[in-house]
Amino acid sequence: MKKDTGKYLPLIPVFAVYLVLFLMGKNMSGMWQLMAMLLFYCALGQAFNIFLGMTGYVDFGYVAFMGVGTYGMALSIVHLAHYEVLGAWVIVIGFIMAILFSTILSLAVGAVALRLRGAYFAIATIGVNEGFRFLIEGARIWNGSEGLIFMGELNQILGREAASVLATFWADVMVLVIAALAAAVTLVYMRSKIGYALTALREDEDAAKVMGINVTKFKIVAFVTSASFAGLVGASTWALKTPYVFPPEVFEIHYTIEAIIIVLLGGAGTLLGPVAGGLIYGLSKYYLSIFLPGFQLLIFAPIIICIIVLFPEGVVGMLKKRLRDTALGRYIV
């Protein structure tokens, strides 16, 4: 059992970064907003990495899972607020609904689209997000394009004071917890047969098949896992932080692109990668918009190009290679 002791060591640096972000935000005045944003990007990367990083498939409709997760929470609050017995459990039910919604959507999308290869999959998923948004708006599902506004209901459930603390503090803490959970699940997958199967199919799908790997099954496992974490991130960061949902805001492809950049910058398929990617992306975005407002994208693009050219496997991918045979290598996977 000696080998097993080191199995979960790589979570230490990940959790350490999250803890530092939390403590800095809590104790340094005016830093909470920035830290919350960084945590959001880390969580987004950590969730997306389970699919993009581990399977090598690009899903351009990823934000749709955050969107339906947001709706899961919003609908729970709107419809359950007047059952007073439930109290704050409504929030818990909301998270469960978020997982349910994103799982159902990802199963539906995955069962069809994951039978396609590489680029064809990517193209098929572009339509999912836009299609879902227009379905909600056009068919007037869940109040259509007028969206859901539930500040009142939230105040009714928790009281004005608590609802405000929830929006400004606890919602961000929940994002942190989700990011940490996503990291833990990533490592559990990596160390199990699932991880080996995903690595094999990412590298060579045909070879994986003739070696006995049911590639479609494992792709769906990664897809659904990744999607449910996206649903949770949406539920806490969008529904609880800002108590309203409008379809154009939550089905915004911009977030999918950000998630892709974060995963690739940090190192696709690595555990620490999304953390590094989230920090680099979040910090550059924040400070560039302060120091060079209006020019941030102009400066940001070459930065991304430089990083991708210098570290084609991402920052952590490069570190992992360098540290392969050293004592530190055990902490970075």
Place this chain on the structure above:
Amino acid sequence: MALLKLEEVTKRFGGLVAVNAVSLEIDAGEFVGIVGPNGSGKTTLFNVISGVFFPEEGRVFFEDKDVTRLPPFKRAPLGIGRTFQIPRPFASASVRENVAVGAMFGVLGPEVNVNESLKIADQIIERVGLQEHRDKQAGTLTPVEKKLMEIARALAMKPKLLLMDEAMAGMHPSDIDGMVAFIKNLARDEGIAVVAMVEHIMRAVVGMAEKVIVLDQGSKIVDAPTKQALEDPKVIEVYLGHPPEE
């Protein structure tokens, strides 16, 4: 009972008949060479046996079970393993992890966990002589090492039938001798039937095969014990052309 039985298998690609009504039987533990010039349908035949393609006509039996339309990932656990003509390593994973994947999803799959699979991988890596490279990324190996790793990966599946697609192409003659002896010993020890496919009738096949099947333009033209097959006028014709007219 034949381990593998093909009945009148035909595979077409549009108008091209890649494999034409081929029937054959391979017994457990047997060593068979499949030879035939470029384009004779060898790789397609392998793909039909391992499930990459389904044939248009005919049936494939493995241990008397009809596997004609079984997807490849369900055939591997039954005991059909293969290597590719051009090695296809899982490049970012280590040699050890590559080989362990074979153990995890092959015949032993349901019984072994990750740690046990890694242990099996270690034994097989030692057996093929790759222990120095165990923790290297598979993508960084030399071509010959990659071939060895593919064989190790297939062996880790504990196959009953091992299909080797040009396993020795591009190897140095002295390496080939070693490899032939190694595969032959291994097949004998483990009772694996090996079907090795080569483009040319070379000494590798002559050295190890008990039986030779010769394909030409998709059809089986000879299926006989090695010595007899090599002297067959049809085989000589395929490789050397028509004998001069009198």
